[in-house]
Structure formats: C-alpha cells, structure tokens
Amino acid sequence: MAILINRNTKLITIGLTGKQGSFHTLQSRDYGTNVVGGVTPGKGGTIHEGIPVFNTTYEAVKETGANAAMVFVPPPFAADSILECIDAEIPLIIAITEGIPVLDMIKVKAALKGSKSRLIGPNCPGVITPGECKIGIMPGHIHMPGNVGVISRSGTLTYEAVFQLTQREIGQSTCVGIGGDPVNGTNFIDILEMFEKDPETKAVIMIGEIGGTAETDAARWIRKHMTKPVVSFIAGAAAPKGKRMGHAGAIISGEDDSAESKFKVLQECGVTIARSPAELGQKVQEVLKK
C-alpha cells in the first residue's frame, strides 16, 4: 500500500542524460525502483546506462507504459517539461529542479487543474516508499519500511526526521517532499488526506517552515478530518525578520505566518508539536504508544 509510489511504479526520468539526472536515476534504480526509460530531446533511440532514451515524453509513455516521471531539467526549461508530462497524461510527476521562475509555475499550476496528473514539487527531494520505490535525491539507506508517513517542505530536515525514526526502529510508510517553492503542485492537505486513507500509515510527521499559510490550512484540515496522530515542527522560529522592501507579501494572506503563530494554530488543532527538530523522533514514539 503506502501512498503515491510502490513496487508497481514505472519511472521515466526527464533529463536522464544530464549529470544530476543520470546520477540520481541510477541511485533510484539501485534502490529497487523500476526505471523504464528517460527523455532527452536529440538522444532518442540511444541507450543510457541500460535505460532506453526517447526524444519526447509522449513517445516514452507510449513505448514503456510509464506511470511516473522524475523531472531533472534545468530551471529555464523545467516548466516546459512538466507541461509536456501533463499533456502526456502521466499520473505522477515529481519535479526535483530548484529555481523555476514563479510565473512559469503559475502556468503549470493552471494546467494541472482538470488534468490527469499530480505534481509533487518542484524544488523537492522527491518521494520514497521505503523498501519498494525511491524517486528523488534522498539517501535511501536512512529509511526503513514501516507505518509513519512523512511530509515536508524541506529536504535535509526530512532526512533528519527520518533518521531519528529509523534510529528508534520506527519505519516509514511513505516520505513526501512537497518542496519549498511558493507555487507547488501538491500541498500538505493533499498528502494528509492520502495518509489518512492509507491503512499502513499509523501516524504522520509534518515539517513546515515560516511563510505562507500551508501549515495553518493543514492544521485546520487535521482538526476536521484526521483521525491519526500528527507531529509537527516549523522551521524558522529564530529566523530574523527580513529587511523587506514591500509589504504586499504579508498582506495577501492576512495572517501571521511566523513560526510562533503556526505552532500555536497547530497546537489548537490537536497536532503534537515539536519545538526542537531534535525531538521529532521522540514525539512520534510517544504518540504511537498512546
């Protein structure tokens, strides 16, 4: 079970023959992921490290029956590649690329609506269902199969949380990095909903950051719909207030987006909060015992 990806996932990598794309695709394959192809325009028909390469995503999907794509295309062209994946009706698109312009992502977000695709990321470490399938750049060996779902906006902080769990011999059902960009494909609530429905997941860790309202929106959703325990940490309590030029960013949400305020809302909504990132593993252990 788990969510999003499992043994039956068939992966293609967009930007397979680039340095990063190639390295992490092979790492994912070594972990056990079924990598069926890759896309690099101009290199169609060749074989890269035993993986067939196609010129277009349409062709790759048609020939391989891929149901997931990992995007490693450089920022100037990444949105275009994601749009191609949406058009090719790939059910799951995981975009690792960091630094895609916001206006490009606004278009991608609009194209996702009503499409057959779900986008995870961009600017994220990817998704892993331990012991079954890894799509992304996370170190596979720190994970272990189990019953805790992990959702995070940050990469390395996710590894930290996973490591603390594994050290305590608490395994993970699926770990999802939703990415740190202001416009992304999938938010906390989408993933929480999946974890709530997943019989294998018994508890969830949610790691957020200052800025935006994604965590407080999630907190309110949890209060209404979630029966499983959620443990949460918000990074950035000690971050200085930036010397911003305008005010427009703060006004639009109409809500205090500091770490303190997010912790408060999470607590009010019944989420177990970890004030320190070093406490995440311990807090999960506590809620699982209850």
Place this chain on the structure above:
Amino acid sequence: MNVHEYQAKELMRQFGISVLKGGVAETAAQAVEVAKTLDTKVWVVKAQIHAGGRGKGGGVKLAKSLEEVEKISKEILGMQLVTHQTGPEGKKVLKVLIEQGCDIDHEYYCGIVLDRTVGKLAFMVSTEGGMDIEKVAHDTPEKIIKAHIEPCAGYTSAVGRKLGYALGLKGETLNKAMKFFEGLYKLYTEKDCSIAEINPLVTTKAGDVLALDGKLNFDDNALFRHPEIEAMRDITEESAQELEAGKFGLSYISLDGNIGCLVNGAGLAMGTLDILKLHGGTPANFLDVGGGATKETVEKAFSIILEDKNVKAILVNIFGGIMKCDIIARGVVDAAREMGLKVPLVVRLEGTNVALGKKILSESGLKITAAGDLADAAQKAVAAAKGAK
C-alpha cells in the same frame, strides 16, 4: 532582486504607466541641473535606498526653490538614513531622485503580488493610500480590495473595473486607472516581478492617475531571461559577504549572535538556528552550503564565517544526502589548517560516508568536538561559545 524607485519609474514609463517627471543625481550640483529641466515651482527630493519608510526617516523633502533643492540634496546625500526597514544602523544615501511636485487630489494603494494559497497573481487596492498598508490590512481588512488574475486569461477589463469602481473612481479618471492597472500587470509579468507596489497611487486635481512612489522586486530565478534588470542591480545595497557567498553557490545571511553555523539545506539550516536558540545560544549567521558543495565551497564557507569577528564558536551540522560527509570533513580540515582555528569547532556529521568523514576529522589532529545528534551538537556549541567569552 530589488531596484531603486528611480529605476522602477523608468520601467513604468516603458509600460505606459504615468509617473512624474524627474531624474536621478549623485551630487547637489547634479540635483540642481536636474531640477532646472523640470517645469515646476516645487520639487521633491527623494533619497534612493532599498527600503520603505523614507519619508518618516527624513529622506523625502519638498523644495520651493533651486537653492532649496541644492541645500536639501546636500543634507540627504551621504546621510545614514534610518527607517523601520533598514535596521538601526540605517543605510547611506548615495543617490537622490528629483521630481516635479504635483497637486494631489487623493492617495490610493495599489499592489500586485502572488497569492500562494491559490497559485495566482492578485491585485490589491485600497482607498487608504500613503499610509502603512500593513496596519490598514490588520485594522480594517475590508478596506483592501483584491482581484485575482486567471493565468489563462491574464489581465482583463473586468479586473480593472472591479478595482476602479471599488476605489470610487469614475469617468475619465476610471479609464486612466484601468490603463494604469493594465500597464502594471504587463510590467509585472513581462519582467518577472515578485512584488509591484505603488503607494501611493494618486489622482491629481488635473485628473491624472500617477504612481507617486513605486517599489518593484524581481524573481531572482527569472533574472536569467532579463539581463536588462540584472544590469540595474546596485551592489552597494547588498552585503559584501552575502554577494561573495552567492558567487560560490552559498546562501549566507549575517545575524547578530556569536555561533557561526555551516549547514547543508535551507530547512536544516533554519532548524539549526532554532535549536541553538532553544538551548540559549545565538547564531552568528545562516549558511546553507547547498546540496552540491565541493571541498572548495566548504572552505569558502568556513572563511566567510571566520571573517565575522563576533564568532566565538562554530557549529558544522551536515546531513549528507547527495553531499558526502568525507567531502565536508576534508573541506573543514583544510580550511581550519589554512586559516588557523582560534575558536572552538563542534562538528556533527550524519548520512552518506559518515564513518569516513569522522575518521578524517579525528585523524586531523585539530581540536574538534564531535557531536552525536542534533541536540548534542547544539548543546556543545552553546557551551563552547559561552566558555570562550
């Protein structure tokens, strides 16, 4: 990336947005020359720094003669202007914008920004212009009117009508305001802005609609397709250390504490600052070496931290994913040897090649405190900084 008001106004002119006539000057004599070219009886002298609240800080003044233009420009140029956005140290004024005066009828607020909750751009306008708009939003949120832009349709007249009528505009003024909104949207989207804020947007007694002030921020990730915007960068407005760090792909922000931090990943770097504070310490900086750092970038990061004289201890916190622990360890050891380590160094390594990394550290002969987990690392760093006082 930020630009100055005078640069923002140049861009606005290119997009047909009405602004007052004016020009920039670096000396009082230049200011007078600019003033002479403007057909006006009053001039406004405006300090050009990357911060809001300039008026309250004494950086915006009215001049009624060319002599006053000269006198005021002399006062403002070179002053250390302190506003609520500059921090207590303020910013040195190197340029002034000289503008013609105008007969204001009413002041409004107008901004475009990304609404993250829906992933769309939104216009915001208010009749309460010229004031602290955050306060307006907080005290009287009903006075902020929003209009979202459908990405597939872009700006449409319906958006302009919604905004214009909400501000109580009519007739020719409404038409001019709608043209203004359309121009601002075009500027925002064609130049990849991240914030466009006009406060105040004014209507004049003559029936014009003008941007009296203008702040534009640009999406750093989109600068690759806007060399003309990149060319507007004013490096005197940016921290030399942060610029230097940026050249090496490091993300560095100077803070006012005494524990230097070297971390990989923005989330873990923020989390490290948090945990230091929780244990009673104060971080000297935020430093994310990124996922693809090499031995050289780690050395550079180390040297930037050591340049900060307030640093009493250093905490290296690495969770190696892509980043291998042995690479970090080699960078740390080489940098410490080259620069001479005068402060305690606490290192916490975890992840890929951790055993090899720890071996390199312990065999280096350097005085390095090894930390087990994150909490242990924070406690040891805080203790080291206190002990060094």
